[in-house]
Amino acid sequence: MRFDTLGLCAPLLRAIEERGYREPSPVQAAAIPAVLSGRDLMAAARTGTGKTAGFTLPILQRLYASGDSQAHRLRALILVPTRELAAQVGESVAAYGAHLPFTSAVVFGGVKINPQLAALRRGVDILVATPGRLLDLYQQGELSFSALEILVLDEADRMLDLGFIRDIRRIVEALPPQRQNLLFSATFSRDIRQLTKTILRNPLEVSVSAPNATAERVAQWVYPVDKKRKGELLLDLVQQCDWQQVLVFIRTRQGADRLVQYLQQCGIDAAAIHSDKGQGVRSRTLAGFKCGEVRVLVATDIAARGLDIAQLPQVVNFDLPTVPEDYVHRIGRTGRAGLSGHAYSLVSADEIKQLTAIEQLIQRHIPREYIGGFEPGHEVPASPPLRKSRTGRQQAPAGRPVAPRRRGQSRSDSRGRGKPGAGRRAPNRRGGRRPGQ
Ligand code: AMP
Numbered sequence: 001m002r003f004d005t006l007g008l009c010a011p012l013l014r015a016i017e018e019r020g021y022r023e024p025s026p027v028q029a030a031a032i033p034a035v036l037s038g039r040d041l042m043a044a045a046r047t048g049t050g051k052t053a054g055f056t057l058p059i060l061q062r063l064y065a066s067g068d069s070q071a072h073r074l075r076a077l078i079l080v081p082t083r084e085l086a087a088q089v090g091e092s093v094a095a096y097g098a099h100l101p102f103t104s105a106v107v108f109g110g111v112k113i114n115p116q117l118a119a120l121r122r123g124v125d126i127l128v129a130t131p132g133r134l135l136d137l138y139q140q141g142e143l144s145f146s147a148l149e150i151l152v153l154d155e156a157d158r159m160l161d162l163g164f165i166r167d168i169r170r171i172v173e174a175l176p177p178q179r180q181n182l183l184f185s186a187t188f189s190r191d192i193r194q195l196t197k198t199i200l201r202n203p204l205e206v207s208v209s210a211p212n213a214t215a216e217r218v219a220q221w222v223y224p225v226d227k228k229r230k231g232e233l234l235l236d237l238v239q240q241c242d243w244q245q246v247l248v249f250i251r252t253r254q255g256a257d258r259l260v261q262y263l264q265q266c267g268i269d270a271a272a273i274h275s276d277k278g279q280g281v282r283s284r285t286l287a288g289f290k291c292g293e294v295r296v297l298v299a300t301d302i303a304a305r306g307l308d309i310a311q312l313p314q315v316v317n318f319d320l321p322t323v324p325e326d327y328v329h330r331i332g333r334t335g336r337a338g339l340s341g342h343a344y345s346l347v348s349a350d351e352i353k354q355l356t357a358i359e360q361l362i363q364r365h366i367p368r369e370y371i372g373g374f375e376p377g378h379e380v381p382a383s384p385p386l387r388k389s390r391t392g393r394q395q396a397p398a399g400r401p402v403a404p405r406r407r408g409q410s411r412s413d414s415r416g417r418g419k420p421g422a423g424r425r426a427p428n429r430r431g432g433r434r435p436g437q
Helices: 010-019 026-036 050-067 085-094 114-122 130-141 156-161 165-174 189-201 211-217 229-242 253-265 279-291 325-330 350-362
Strands: 041-044 076-079 104-107 126-129 152-153 181-185 202-209 218-224 246-249 270-273 296-299 315-317 340-346 367-371 409-413
Touching: 010 050, 010 085, 026 041, 026 050, 026 181, 026 202, 050 076, 050 085, 050 126, 050 152, 050 181, 076 130, 076 165, 085 104, 085 279, 104 114, 104 130, 114 130, 126 130, 130 165, 130 367, 152 189, 156 165, 156 181, 156 189, 181 189, 181 409, 229 253, 229 340, 253 270, 253 296, 270 279, 279 296, 315 325, 325 340, 325 350, 340 350
Parallel strands: 041 181, 041 202, 076 126, 076 152, 104 126, 152 181, 218 340, 218 367, 246 296, 246 315, 270 296, 315 340
Antiparallel strands: 367 409
């Protein structure tokens, strides 16, 4: 399919061409015509699928088609859960709308309100906002929703996780009842369905990214390791595989800071991104990571949610997440928009239950590899047979994934059947064979 068959105007097609997109992603192919038809839409799509353009392009098209480009009254509101996602969606709106006469702004908490007020007072057609700051501004009388035509709830599941439900309801109550509603969510949980019932009207339902789809795109490994040696193993991987840009997920903020300190002491440019860090620091860190100044970015789930870092080659799960769905979000940071990626999980003895839950969710077994010199005192056994998921068909265990560029492995066991501790540090670690060779 081509973009020029979707009913988008020339200024939008030009912006798409400038971004270098050749064809619509599946969510775009499904969502763009649906939004243009004027219907409400609920789409199951996570970050990395191209969902931002999936709603931004048809919104711009609709505003363009209905004229009224001079007034700069708020006509489309995009609610997002985090500041980082707000900034990224704001950038996308500006980029896709570069050749159209609309104005846009981004508002989120944790930064001074005055520049945001100034932008709003100049008049905006499209506003990207986190719910809390938006409510503040509305209650201060700085916003009018009277011209609002389109509401987007982006990453709705995460907004619920972060406790924004009451703010969302209060915002929705303030909007004109006649409007188009678009909801994007990684999953359609019961809570999400409940929310859609009260906000959306007879929505079209689009689902393009089952957990399996993400899991299939990304080559994954489990590296069993003792908990206290995870930092060392990570350092070894970064150095031996010469990883220049790696996103590392970790459960706690304190853990993130400790790991960064350790890596820095070992001469690796590392930085942490989590909710204790101020917005300025977070933005600078992210910019540093994107441009290659920061080699290892250590992030908690909430901070990393929605980060758009094009073509991230690999991610590491330093800890496994307690919520299995977060594993899918995490590995979705790599292998973006049709590219393949690599995800490595450092799994200690206390995380085997979480691993089993993850494998059940993605409906596949993740191959285990024991790294020479880091064999733990425990085995990570193959998980029990996969139960058939409600939506997906059962899949065969993943075959051996494409080998990552790394060295120094004494033993590999793609089904996790080997005995722990049996491996030896490879005699020639530096020049040793690579997994898969
Ligand atoms: P999103 O899921 O909206 O966060 O987008 C993920 C990444 O895919 C972003 O870096 C987009 O710039 C990129 N992208 C979006 N649509 C396309 C497309 N049709 N072709 C190639 N890349 C795309």
